[in-house]
Amino acid sequence: MGHPAAEAPGDVAVEPAPDTRQIAAWAAWDWGSAAFNAVVTTFVFTVWLTGSSFAEPGADTDAVTALHSQWLGWGLAAAGILVALTAPALGTLADAGGRRRPMLAVSSAVVGASMLALWFVQPAEGGMADAVRLGVTLLAVGTIAFEIGSVAYNALLLQISGPRTIGRISGIGWGAGYVGGIVLLVVLYVGFIQPDVGWFGVTSEGGLDVRVSMLIAGVWFLAFAVPVLVMVPDRRRQGAPPARVGIVGAYAAVGRHIAHLWREQRSTLRFLVASAVFRDGLTGVFTFGGVLAAGSYGFSPDEVIVFAIAANIVAGASTIGAGWLDDRYGPRRLVTWALVVLILAGSAVFLLHDAGKSAFWAGGLVLCACVGPAQSASRGLLARLAEPGRETELFGLYATTGRAATFLAPAAFSIAIGVGGEQYWGILGIVVVLVAGLVLFAPVRFPRGLGVDGRRDVTAAVR
Template sequence: MDDPTTQARPAGTREVLAWAFYDFANSGYTTVVLTTIYSAFFVAVVAADLDTANPGTATLLWTLGIAAANLIVLVSSPVIGAMADVRASKKRYLLYSSVACVLGTAGLALAGPGEAPLALTILIISYIAFSLGESLIAAFLPEIASSENMGRISGYGWGLGYFGGLLTLGCCLGYINHATAQEQGAEQYVPVTLLLTAVIFAVTAAPTFVWLRERARPRAEASQSYVRAAFAQVADTLRHAAHLPDLFRFLLCIIFFQAGVSTVVVVAAIYAQEVMGFSSQRLIVLIMVVNFTAALGAVVFGFVQDRLGSVPSLAGALLLWIVAILVAMRGDSEALLWLAGNLIGLAMGATQAGGRALVGQLTPAQHNGEMFGLWGLANRAAAIVGPISYGIITRIGGGDHQLSMLSTLAFFLVGLALLLGVREARGRSAALAYTARSTGSNGAH
């Protein structure tokens, strides 16, 4: 029985770019909503009244909202990924999730001061859609890349994604400078930046849906209930986890180091604003520079990963994260925060591109949507544990953000320890054996 994911002709340059452009498109949501403008706006404006009596409450509420969204994605992502495999419909589901995220991003503009429940509801919807789209686009990677160039192509995607974040932030900064010159406050200009972000996402995602091909074919299980078949496939994979020990060890590793990454993403603006007193404009400039260094890190790391191997390269990136967090914790000046930010940018580009590529290399053929659903599950579990740990420590510490950084540092240390136990060559061999076993089993029916 042939692998249904390899019967179509290989991806050309235009299709690879179309795939990578989705990273370009959705990065605006990450940079504007999660990292830079909206997270700080939520704490300082939308939920500001809650912080007056109990410092740290707004930050905790923000991290709880992110955790709730990630909990929903954690449960749904592997099943939706498996359904996409069964129906060969990754592209269709990707379209649905993209439309929902675009509408949710625009909808955040409706929530004003004192309307934290409304803001959190819309945030959760948009974040769920964003996260599902992230897993679905990643599931195309093994179909358009070979094991020899997967690191580079994943790096191109993340690198292009950071430039997408730069474009969106640049547009937002231009509007904010115009609005402040007109003596408008955050309550007036932040909603407009959200609408800008939604429009840029919708427009720049278009090449993905025009040129990216769905190479997979519907499975025999398609005559059954899709949900039942998807649950059965996920359950079967988890039962056979012993056959893919390095993949599942790396997924556990991802939970820990991505807990640290997720924390930095959702509290960076809050930390810069509350600890260092950054204004919106200075914060956007910082994140724009960090996006540039992250793009550089993602692209360069892709080449290093293909040459030296994923595990040693990722280990170097995690060491860079650890140094960056230590600098941020000790930072008592703007210069040190800039240094920490750019180290974080380099490390973030490397870990995100490298982690996705290594999962692709360790994934058995015909199980891309499912395994990248599990990758999404690991990322979502991390995004629950990391930020909520930070929020709880901040609340207990009465708003002490530097104390909360200790939990972030611990996640990277544990992730590095787990990574050193992953054997890349053994994991690839196990994936091939798993594919052969699955194909033989399917052919016997």
């Protein structure tokens, strides 16, 4: 079974120079997304939501922390299931009319609104459980909108890059997200979270420091979502008719595309399944990292922020650097080695939990150094596999399969806590998901001539 892209070397050879302004505008969305990924779901809000601030007076703090962590896990798992049910139709509808920017705009607005609404999550005696449920609900809504927006955002990558530069540009985007996380975390830490009395007289009374931080994070996300909507135009698939596609038709189109992949590009279909599993494990590393640092390894809220800053520095540098390795040696090798190191480092953090903070610092930074490169290389690998003219459609399916597995890491995290009886067992659940992803990915074989095995592969195709 051949791959059309591999059989058209002329298409690979002709690659215009990328537009640096469009690259910067596109990467700005990733920069702003750190407000949701780093501040809300990883290092600030979820740590506060699952911590002692929401324990009723006299309650067993450890038990409450474990319970609220499970609620968080199940809430994010439910969000993943809803994304899996809606992303296929929304992605196909946007692709049919070349309407990726409107889809990205609406999704970004919902994410920003859900972040701003976190202001209303406030600990109050007698209503702690209700406050946590509100927080988990808003997180779930934001997660759904963020993941749907990412479908359109990832598809726009293919309009600003080519086979020889996609690894670097993808890495710049992921790296910008980590650097943006550093900047925003420093601002919030110095201005509101660390001092007893922060800027504008903000204190920790009633979680005011965290709630104000959520307002700033929401504005940050919305502001940096604007450039890509202005600078990167939609491009309808060449030759695609401007036909209207209904919901039923959208799902039918997805089914036809899957059947086509099964007949003609089975390796691509296998990659979609494998990446759905290991990408959810990668997401779980950052989603539950801050919660574990505070709940199982004795980090104070201030120490969680310091670790978050260090983690984002390491992740940003490694992801940008790995983009060059991606283009030179190929995304398949990069993904494989990143997953192997992640599994080893995660297992070490679990086994050495009695060592406390030092074990989490060492293992956690190694994990952070591998997550971004694996995510970026996975995105670049799929772009190389896409048939000319069907790139956006394939990225919609990428999101569909990915969201179909979104419940795996949160569910494994919660189940592992239930089995082990302590929060740190959640690490083992995430490791299991990464192992499953690697087992599915390792045997996949890809067509030659697409750059999956590095620059020499692309060169061989164009000669």
